Amino acid sequence: MSHRRQISVVVNGTRHEAEVEARKYLAEFLREDLRLVGTHIGCEHGVCGACTVLMDGVSVRSCIVLAAQANEAEIMTVEGLASDGQMHPLQEAFLEKQGLQCGYCTPGMLVRAYELLREDPEPTAEQVREGMSNNLCRCTGYQYIVEAVLLGAERMHNA
Amino acid sequence: MLDEFGDRGRVLAGGQSLFQLMNFRVVKPENLIDINSVIELDYIRSDDGIMAIGARTRQSTLERSREADERVPLMVEAVKNVAHPSVRNRGTVGGSVAYADPASELPAVVLAMDGEVVLSSSRGERVLPAAEFFRGPYTNACSADELLTEVRLPEWPYGTGHAFLEFRRKHGSYALVGCAALVHLDGESVDRVAISLCGVDETPVRAFKAEELVVGNAPSEELFEEAAEAVAPELNPLPDPKGSPEYRRKLAKVFIRRTLDLAVRRAKGERS
Numbered sequence: 555m556s557h558r559r560q561i562s563v564v565v566n567g568t569r570h571e572a573e574v575e576a577r578k579y580l581a582e583f584l585r586e587d588l589r590l591v592g593t594h595i596g597c598e599h600g601v602c603g604a605c606t607v608l609m610d611g612v613s614v615r616s617c618i619v620l621a622a623q624a625n626e627a628e629i630m631t632v633e634g635l636a637s638d639g640q641m642h643p644l645q646e647a648f649l650e651k652q653g654l655q656c657g658y659c660t661p662g663m664l665v666r667a668y669e670l671l672r673e674d675p676e677p678t679a680e681q682v683r684e685g686m687s688n689n690l691c692r693c694t695g696y697q698y699i700v701e702a703v704l705l706g707a708e709r710m711h712n713a
Numbered sequence: 714m715l716d717e718f719g720d721r722g723r724v725l726a727g728g729q730s731l732f733q734l735m736n737f738r739v740v741k742p743e744n745l746i747d748i749n750s751v752i753e754l755d756y757i758r759s760d761d762g763i764m765a766i767g768a769r770t771r772q773s774t775l776e777r778s779r780e781a782d783e784r785v786p787l788m789v790e791a792v793k794n795v796a797h798p799s800v801r802n803r804g805t806v807g808g809s810v811a812y813a814d815p816a817s818e819l820p821a822v823v824l825a826m827d828g829e830v831v832l833s834s835s836r837g838e839r840v841l842p843a844a845e846f847f848r849g850p851y852t853n854a855c856s857a858d859e860l861l862t863e864v865r866l867p868e869w870p871y872g873t874g875h876a877f878l879e880f881r882r883k884h885g886s887y888a889l890v891g892c893a894a895l896v897h898l899d900g901e902s903v904d905r906v907a908i909s910l911c912g913v914d915e916t917p918v919r920a921f922k923a924e925e926l927v928v929g930n931a932p933s934e935e936l937f938e939e940a941a942e943a944v945a946p947e948l949n950p951l952p953d954p955k956g957s958p959e960y961r962r963k964l965a966k967v968f969i970r971r972t973l974d975l976a977v978r979r980a981k982g983e984r985s
Binding site: 612623687 | 749799800802883
């Protein structure tokens with residue numbers, strides 16, 4: 555069996571053709587091959603959620619998905635949120651509400667929050683808390699993260 | 714391919730457990746056989762009172778299936794307790810059942826419902842009852858050349874009360890103890906009941922003693938207490954840092970009571 559795989563993957567709207575090692579994870583491919591270092595690698599075993607990206611529209615932990623498995627898939631990373639140099643309303647909300655301290659978990663938080671608000675544009679604080687429990691923040695700044703997601707929801711609604 | 718690789722190959726389904734083990738270098742498979750593209754195994758369909766779920770069905774698909782929620786609501790309630798949304802987006806039903814984690818939710822439900830698994834290989838197909846499939850911690854009855862392709866759940870009649878409850882330290886964490894129950898009432902008394910537990914032994918276990926005590930009787934707090942007391946001493950939880958065997962037996966007692974209580978309330982509610 556060959557240890558390399560040819561893949562074709564759309565990342566943030568751009569198609570990439572690449573040859574990857576069969577064992578390479580999606581997170582490593584995004585960071586090392588595509589230099590999209592917004593996706594962070596935290597625990598490397600699917601627990602913390604720092605590496606969360608959207609794969610064909612749903613969130614996955616890219617440290618436990620192989621790059622080869624993303625063949626023919628559409629990926630959205632945190633870099634896909636902003637457009638034309640303008641921050642996404644969720645990013646603005648995280649900034650304003652100080653929904654980050656060290657910032658390591660933030661890319662995963664943003665991508666998960668984006669998915670959460672797509673599924674339910676007007677969640678309650680309780681629903682945000684439960685939905686965001688998908689991701690860990692070791693600074694434990696959850697209160698501000700919840701506030702940021704709620705503000706983001708409001709902004710996206712009014713946009 | 715499984716035939717060709719035998720012990721040197723490992724089936725990759727959602728990868729939400731396997732990649733964890735690989736990243737910790739606990740397992741080092743020479744070859745991964747990725748079944749994610751086998752979309753023929755992605756289905757949820759009911760036929761003649763049996764709900765068949767294809768092994769490659771994502772847990773998040775099961776969670777959102779209206780048909781599954783109507784016909785096997787216990788399975789749907791349980792799957793919502795499996796880890797977090799991003800994990801369920803990849804994790805599969807077949808993968809979770811085959812992994813046979815003693816603390817895992819879905820195996821406990823399959824056992825409670827007297828479910829079956831279909832094991833396929835180049836030699837053919839065989840169907841095993843759940844009770845014969847789970848052999849030990851992370852150990853199932855699959856041969857090296859077999860693939861679990863389908864989970865079958867006999868549906869309970871309309872009006873059955875279901876409940877799945879578990880105790881965990883944090884939302885989305887592994888269960889210390891989980892309990893699954895189905896209760897059917899005939900008038901004031903229970904005419905059919907099934908109870909199983911996870912996290913309390915080397916495999917998921919049926920609480921047969923509790924079932925025997927409950928069936929034929931009118932549900933009451935005292936009855937559930939008695940049923941829970943009868944089961945707890947027989948459990949053999951694996952010692953681990955999250956909870957001593959004694960602690961888990963106590964949790965099991967509490968959760969048998971609570972789960973039966975909720976299932977009975979639902980059985981009453983749905984009948985009126």
